[in-house]
Amino acid sequence: MAKTWATLGIDLHLEPTGPGLRRGLTDALREAVRTGRLAPGTRLPSSRTLAADLGIARNTVADAYADLVAEGWLTARQGSGTRVAERAAVTGPPERPVPHPPPERARLAHDLTPGTPDLASFPRTAWLKAARRALAAAPNDALGYGDPQGRVELRTALAGYLSRVRGVRADPERIVVCSGFAHGLKLLGEVLRDRGAGSVAVESYGLFVHWNILRRAGLRTVPLPFDGLGTRTEDLTGVPAVLLNPAHQFPLGGALRPQRRAAVVDWARRTGGLVLEDDYDGEFRYDRQPVGALQDLDPDHVVYLGTASKSLAPGLRLGWMVLPASLLPEVLAAQRAGGWATGVLEQLTLAEFLTSGAYDRHVRAARLRYRRRRDALVTALASRAPAVRVRGIAAGLHAVLELPPGTEASVVRAAAWQGLSVQGLSAFRHPSAATPPLDALVVGYGTPPDHGWSGALEALCRVLP
Amino acid sequence: MAKTWATLGIDLHLEPTGPGLRRGLTDALREAVRTGRLAPGTRLPSSRTLAADLGIARNTVADAYADLVAEGWLTARQGSGTRVAERAAVTGPPERPVPHPPPERARLAHDLTPGTPDLASFPRTAWLKAARRALAAAPNDALGYGDPQGRVELRTALAGYLSRVRGVRADPERIVVCSGFAHGLKLLGEVLRDRGAGSVAVESYGLFVHWNILRRAGLRTVPLPFDGLGTRTEDLTGVPAVLLNPAHQFPLGGALRPQRRAAVVDWARRTGGLVLEDDYDGEFRYDRQPVGALQDLDPDHVVYLGTASKSLAPGLRLGWMVLPASLLPEVLAAQRAGGWATGVLEQLTLAEFLTSGAYDRHVRAARLRYRRRRDALVTALASRAPAVRVRGIAAGLHAVLELPPGTEASVVRAAAWQGLSVQGLSAFRHPSAATPPLDALVVGYGTPPDHGWSGALEALCRVLP
Numbered sequence: 001m002a003k004t005w006a007t008l009g010i011d012l013h014l015e016p017t018g019p020g021l022r023r024g025l026t027d028a029l030r031e032a033v034r035t036g037r038l039a040p041g042t043r044l045p046s047s048r049t050l051a052a053d054l055g056i057a058r059n060t061v062a063d064a065y066a067d068l069v070a071e072g073w074l075t076a077r078q079g080s081g082t083r084v085a086e087r088a089a090v091t092g093p094p095e096r097p098v099p100h101p102p103p104e105r106a107r108l109a110h111d112l113t114p115g116t117p118d119l120a121s122f123p124r125t126a127w128l129k130a131a132r133r134a135l136a137a138a139p140n141d142a143l144g145y146g147d148p149q150g151r152v153e154l155r156t157a158l159a160g161y162l163s164r165v166r167g168v169r170a171d172p173e174r175i176v177v178c179s180g181f182a183h184g185l186k187l188l189g190e191v192l193r194d195r196g197a198g199s200v201a202v203e204s205y206g207l208f209v210h211w212n213i214l215r216r217a218g219l220r221t222v223p224l225p226f227d228g229l230g231t232r233t234e235d236l237t238g239v240p241a242v243l244l245n246p247a248h249q250f251p252l253g254g255a256l257r258p259q260r261r262a263a264v265v266d267w268a269r270r271t272g273g274l275v276l277e278d279d280y281d282g283e284f285r286y287d288r289q290p291v292g293a294l295q296d297l298d299p300d301h302v303v304y305l306g307t308a309s310k311s312l313a314p315g316l317r318l319g320w321m322v323l324p325a326s327l328l329p330e331v332l333a334a335q336r337a338g339g340w341a342t343g344v345l346e347q348l349t350l351a352e353f354l355t356s357g358a359y360d361r362h363v364r365a366a367r368l369r370y371r372r373r374r375d376a377l378v379t380a381l382a383s384r385a386p387a388v389r390v391r392g393i394a395a396g397l398h399a400v401l402e403l404p405p406g407t408e409a410s411v412v413r414a415a416a417w418q419g420l421s422v423q424g425l426s427a428f429r430h431p432s433a434a435t436p437p438l439d440a441l442v443v444g445y446g447t448p449p450d451h452g453w454s455g456a457l458e459a460l461c462r463v464l465p
Numbered sequence: 466m467a468k469t470w471a472t473l474g475i476d477l478h479l480e481p482t483g484p485g486l487r488r489g490l491t492d493a494l495r496e497a498v499r500t501g502r503l504a505p506g507t508r509l510p511s512s513r514t515l516a517a518d519l520g521i522a523r524n525t526v527a528d529a530y531a532d533l534v535a536e537g538w539l540t541a542r543q544g545s546g547t548r549v550a551e552r553a554a555v556t557g558p559p560e561r562p563v564p565h566p567p568p569e570r571a572r573l574a575h576d577l578t579p580g581t582p583d584l585a586s587f588p589r590t591a592w593l594k595a596a597r598r599a600l601a602a603a604p605n606d607a608l609g610y611g612d613p614q615g616r617v618e619l620r621t622a623l624a625g626y627l628s629r630v631r632g633v634r635a636d637p638e639r640i641v642v643c644s645g646f647a648h649g650l651k652l653l654g655e656v657l658r659d660r661g662a663g664s665v666a667v668e669s670y671g672l673f674v675h676w677n678i679l680r681r682a683g684l685r686t687v688p689l690p691f692d693g694l695g696t697r698t699e700d701l702t703g704v705p706a707v708l709l710n711p712a713h714q715f716p717l718g719g720a721l722r723p724q725r726r727a728a729v730v731d732w733a734r735r736t737g738g739l740v741l742e743d744d745y746d747g748e749f750r751y752d753r754q755p756v757g758a759l760q761d762l763d764p765d766h767v768v769y770l771g772t773a774s775k776s777l778a779p780g781l782r783l784g785w786m787v788l789p790a791s792l793l794p795e796v797l798a799a800q801r802a803g804g805w806a807t808g809v810l811e812q813l814t815l816a817e818f819l820t821s822g823a824y825d826r827h828v829r830a831a832r833l834r835y836r837r838r839r840d841a842l843v844t845a846l847a848s849r850a851p852a853v854r855v856r857g858i859a860a861g862l863h864a865v866l867e868l869p870p871g872t873e874a875s876v877v878r879a880a881a882w883q884g885l886s887v888q889g890l891s892a893f894r895h896p897s898a899a900t901p902p903l904d905a906l907v908v909g910y911g912t913p914p915d916h917g918w919s920g921a922l923e924a925l926c927r928v929l930p
Contacts, residue, residue, distance in 0.1 A: 034794075119605040128597055135593060140584040140914065143778035179644070182804030190681075209801065216655075216802040313608035315809030329499070336674065337681040339647030341806035344780030449605065 021056060025064040033073045033084050042084045044074070059409070066413035067427070076416045109419035110456035114251065114398035114444030121366065121450070122313045126358045127349065133356075134348035142348065148332055148340035150177025150320075154347040157354040158320050162306065166282050167292030169299045170322045176331055179317040179341045181278060181307045182213055185243075187338065188276060188303060188321075189217030191330040192241055200276075201242040203231045204433035205252050205425065210243070223430035230254040233264040241274040246294040247282045251428045251442045253392020253400045255291050265294070268301035274327075275302040281310045283363050286371040287394040300324045308350065310397060310446075311363055318342065318350055370397055373445040373453055380457055385464035397446030400425065407465055408439035420459040486521060490529040498538045498549050507549040509539070524874070531878035532892070541881050574884035575921035579716065579863035579909030586831065586915070587778045591823045592814065598821075599813035607813065613797055613805035615642025615785075619812040622819040623785050627771065631747050632757030634764045635787045641796055644782040644806045646743060646772045647678055650708075652803065653741060653768060653786075654682030656795040657706055665741075666707040668696045669898035670717050670890065675708070688895035695719040698729040706739040711759040712747045716893045716907045718857020718865045720756050730759070733766035739792075740767040746775045748828050751836040752859040765789045773815065775862060775911075776828055783807065783815055835862055838910040838918055845922055850929035862911030865890065872930055873904035885924040 032038040044050070047065060051058040065082050068074040076082045142151065149155070155172035162168035178184040192200065199220040202211060211221045222239055225232045230249060233256070236242055242264060246256040256264075268275050277294045284290075295304035304322040312318075323331055353359050377399060381388050391400040403411060408424040415422045425440035441464075448456045497503040509515070512530060516523040530547050533539040541547045607616065614620070620637035627633035643649040657665065664685040667676060676686045687704055690697045695714060698721070701707055707729060711721040721729075733740050742759045749755075760769035769787040777783075788796055818824050842864060846853050856865040868876060873889040880887045890905035906929075913921045 116609050119608040122605070122608050124600055128600060131596060132593055135589055140587070143584040143587050143780040144581050145774075145779040178804075179806035179808070180804050183806050184804075186803050213802050213804070216799075309610075314610045315608040317804075317806055317808040334681070337678050338651045338803070339643075339645050339649075339678070339782075341644035341648050341782055343644070343782040343808050343811045344778075346808045346811065 022060050022063050022067075025054075025056075025060065026067050029064060029068055030073055033068075038084050040084050040086045043080075044082045044084070046081065062413060063409045066409060066416055069413075069416040077419075108421045110421065110452065110459045111447050112420065112422040112443045112445065112456050112460060113447055114423065114442050115447075116314060116444065117310050117312070117366065117397060117446050118369065118449055119313055121369065123358065123362050126362070127312075127353065130352040130356065130358060131345065131349040134352040135345060137352075138344075138348055142344055145340075146344055148176075148335040150175065150342065151344060151347045151351065154351040154354075155320075157351040158306075161354050161359070162293075162304070162320075162322065166279065166290075166304075166306075167296045168304050168322055169296055170304075174299075174323050174325060174328060176321045176323060176328070176335065177342050177347055178319045178321060178335075180309055180314065180319040181280060181305055182209065183317070183341060184305050184319050184321045185210060185276070185278075186213050186217065187331055187334045189214045189219055190334045190338075191327065192274070193218040194330065194334075195240070197240040199239050201236055201239040202430065203244060203249060203252075204430050204435055205428045206243075206245075206250065206430065207428065211430065214243075221430065221432075223433045225435055226252070227435075229257050230260070231256065233260045233267070236264070236267045236271075236273065239273070240271075241276060243276040243278060244294070245278050245280065247279055247291050248285075248393065248395045250278075250280065250396075251398060251400055251425060253396070253398070255393055255395075256294070261294055261297065265297045265301065269298060273301065274324075277302050277304050279304060279306050281396040282306070283311055284367055284370055284397065285393070285395040286367070286374060290395065295322060300326070303327065311359070311366065316346055316350070318346055369450070370446050373457075374399060376454075377443070377445055377457060377460075380461055381464070384461045388464050391440065398442055398444045401441045401443055401464070403439040403441065404465055405439050408441070411441060411463055411465065414463040415460070418459055418463055420456065420463065422460065487525050487528050487532075490519075490521075490525065491532050494529060494533055495538055498533075503549050505549050505551045508545075509547045509549070511546065527878060528874045531874065531881050534881040573886045575886065575917065575924045576912050577885065577887040577908045577910065577921050577925060578912055579888065579907050580912075581779060581909065582775050582777070582831065582862060582911050583834065583914055584778055584780075586834065588823065588827050591827070592777075592818065595817040595821060595823060596810065596814040599817040600810060602817075603809075603813055607809055611805075611809055613641075613800040615640065615807065616809060616812045616816065619816040619819075620785075622816040623771075626819050626824070627758075627769070627785075627787065631744060631755075631769075631771075632761045633769050633787055634761055635769075639764075639788050639790060639793060641786045641788060641793070641800065642807050642812055643784045643786060643800075645774055645779065645784040646745060646770055647674065648782070648806060649770050649784050649786045650675060650741070650743075651678050651682065652796055652799045654679045654684055655799045655803075656792065657739070658683040659795065659799075660705070662705040664704050666701055666704040667895065668709060668714060668717075669895050669900055670893045671708075671710075671715065671895065672893065676895065679708075686895065686897075688898045690900055691717070692900075694722050695725065696721065698725045698732070701729070701732045701736075701738065704738070705736075706741060708741045708743060709759070710743050710745065712744055712756050713750075713858065713860045715743075715745065715861075716863060716865055716890060718861070718863070720858055720860075721759070726759055726762065730762045730766065734763060738766065739789075742767050742769050744769060744771050746861040747771070748776055749832055749835055749862065750858070750860040751832070751839060755860070760787060765791070768792065776824070776831065781811055781815070783811055834915070835911050838922075839864060841919075842908070842910055842922060842925075845926055846929070849926045853929050856905065863907055863909045866906045866908055866929070868904040868906065869930055870904050873906070876906060876928055876930065879928040880925070883924055883928055885921065885928065887925065 047058050047061040051061045069076045073085055074082050075085050154177055155175040158175055159170040159172045162170040199222050200214050201224050202221045204223040204226050214221050264275055267273055279293060282290055293304055295302040307319040308316050378390055387404055389402040391402050408426060412424045423442050425438055425442055429437060512523050512526040516526045534541045538550055539547050540550050619642055620640040623640055624635040624637045627635040664687050665679050666689050667686045669688040669691050679686050729740055732738055744758060747755055758769055760767040772784040773781050843855055852869055854867040856867050873891060877889045888907050890903055890907055894902060
């Protein structure tokens with residue numbers, strides 16, 4: 001039986017038992033904040049009081065509060081309780097927890113939310129220099145509607161770079177420029193739907209924002225099982241496409257095993273299936289050469305997707321796809337029907353940035369920065385939180401810290417109380433995932449500026465068991 | 466009965482009679498070029514030969530060739546016949562004739578295709594200066610994923626500008642930044658579909674690319690009738706939304722009459738319908754103050770859409786919507802699910818460009834430039850082509866030249882042979898429009914650079930009857 005709750009002057013429709021309770025409470029509170037029914041600054045009742053009012057476990061309320069603090073809808077401060085965040089209404093974060101900066105970031109003392117590079121190290125001067133050169137060299141007609149595939153200067157520069165650095169078989173004629181990974185996924189989702197697809201296999205842990213994009217394109221997402229070796233790709237029966245992070249799974253942190261790389265490509269060849277390779281942070285590997293792109297194994301069945309969001313900045317809204325030839329006309333048709341969104345000046349600037357060598361220089365400096373942070377994290381954990389294991393390969397901008405079973409929610413909550421924004425692994429778990437949940441933190445060590453890193457690490461160590 | 470044609474080694478499925486024949490031939494040839502079955506450089510048979518092979522009228526073949534030359538798929542030169550354009554395959558123009566630059570533009574001596582401003586007059590130095598200032602002032606977190614609604618700096622600058630210049634009731638909280646009009650229309654189409662809409666009323670003449678965007682979002686487009694006073698808005702029974710150019714109809718060139726403005730707003734209020742106001746060139750009126758935005762009559766039922774594509778350059782991919790409050794959450798959800806596409810640096814640069822006054826200065830200079838061109842066009846026509854009447858108000862970047870009945874196709878063909886790219890009005894006619902077709906040219910006098918304008922005008926006068 002459902003019940004309605006009006007303690008705060010808002011109606012909440014809740015299922016009083018079962019695993020959906022926490023989600024139901026979280027969703028209802030989020031909606032109340034989003035729509036302004038709970039005004040910014042409003043102080044919420046304590047979790048004990050609210051739990052008693054609702055007749056549910058106190059932990060459930062505390063967990064819902066912690067989730068919404070982590071998402072930025074609520075704020076929690078020792079001494080002043082839990083309140084509705086000041087700017088949460090209307091311009092709040094996406095519908096599901098995603099590792100994008102919540103609006104309350106500025107109020108948090110430390111931010112280890114994954115998904116964003118160190119924005120303070122964006123190479124502003126070099127970027128402006130490239131913009132000046134690019135605009136000086138651009139012919140007038142570059143400023144027109146142009147090619148929905150993207151400027152040929154950028155496609156040519158990307159083909160060289162991706163081939164050299166990631167082993168991608170990249171012909172400029174098969175590259176389509178897009179506005180970041182999410183935009184590329186949106187286009188591919190529309191093409192798959194138009195081809196009659198009803199579902200796409202995804203990994204058990206990933207980003208709600210990506211699953212939402214596919215869902216809004218009319219596609220169900222079916223989570224693949226995983227085991228100690230990572231995502232299992234042996235059985236893809238019944239789906240026409242699969243979305244994977246072969247080089248560095250987000251968030252779990254592993255690389256796809258060779259036999260599983262082979263299995264997914266075999267499946268694609270055998271069935272005409274499509275592999276969507278999300279290579280979001282392929283430049284950042286610290287212990288060895290990164291594993292090359294899966295696309296190289298079969299460019300006719302693998303779409304390679306890359307982005308400047310981790311290597312430079314998400315605000316640029318620049319990404320790229322290397323497509324099988326058979327897919328190109330449909331993707332371009334979808335691009336036209338979406339208003340081919342990527343600004344020409346940014347495209348030309350990135351082309352200049354790549355060909356001048358500025359991109360390589362920036363990535364090398366960033367790699368060193370993030371590697372040092374990761375090393376410092378591992379060292380600090382070994383001495384100060386020996387119960388915590390760092391999971392996954394030495395790569396990327398985030399680490400997964402495995403926690404003792406049953407402690408994730410309380411650690412996230414404790415972090416929020418300390419002004420540290422960090423996300424639990426459960427925020428990235430597909431709702432239909434069959435494998436038992438893991439308790440872990442997803443720590444975005446790339447997020448803080450250099451001067452904020454050691455303080456953030458210290459705050460993290462304080463809340464770990 | 467249908468028949469198949471293989472003269473050129475390609476299979477063409479054609480209806481041998483009726484009004485669909487020209488369309489069928491054009492589509493089949495375009496598809497053959499697009500897919501590479503007709504290789505770049507291939508010389509096509511003469512229209513006489515092909516017409517005899519097919520057993521159809523020679524004019525039908527000639528018209529199809531002319532359409533494809535205008536679209537850039539084919540090239541026509543006196544002495545070397547009609548050939549497949551060199552770069553037509555794969556990266557060719559959209560599926561339907563739209564006034565975007567075809568890839569063959571560079572080969573044409575003169576370009577009067579409508580839809581693009583004078584790109585040579587893009588204020589490169591002022592834009593770079595604004596970019597430098599904007600990037601210097603931007604906080605680090607501006608470079609992150611940010612707000613799918615758009616940067617608040619730009620929304621604030623737009624609210625002031627649109628209110629001052631176009632009479633829009635614009636609150637920054639109701640503005641959503643998008644990547645040009647087409648991208649905004651795509652978002653709105655998705656929202657309407659999700660609300661259960663099946664169709665949108667459009668004007669009888671407009672852009673195929675816009676109708677395609679709505680169609681791909683799952684919406685039928687229903688053309689409104691028009692008469693000597695312009696588009697009729699009295700009967701909108703059965704549609705949930707209507708797309709209009711109230712200030713300057715594209716391409717017909719009129720302004721929506723006061724009683725018809727009132728009628729459409731009354732309809733929207735009465736039925737809860739939605740008016741999508743495409744104000745693509747509202748800054749450019751030469752004979753009087755432009756008519757204010759329709760949105761001011763009822764901001765709760767009218768979506769105002771604007772763009773930098775005509776005032777600055779389409780390559781920027783910058784546009785904006787002013788939304789009814791009730792629509793905002795759904796549009797933002799669609800924006801998130803599409804990868805919120807608009808680059809932050811371009812947004813901040815435009816904000817700086819607006820607030821510094823550079824935008825006003827540029828628009829004033831452009832208005833003078835285009836007004837002089839329009840005056841020169843009208844004067845030249847009066848003396849050299851007295852049979853041709855200029856239709857519509859003194860506004861925008863294009864003029865519609867009414868031709869003697871039955872002459873449009875031959876004039877477009879003659880222009881293509883002379884190396885002049887110009888489009889016939891029929892390229893903009895909705896396939897289901899009930900009103901009889903008009904013979905006319907749509908002349909984009911804004912398109913050429915200053916040094917190319919008088920030559921283009923001269924070439925135009927030569928081909929007019």
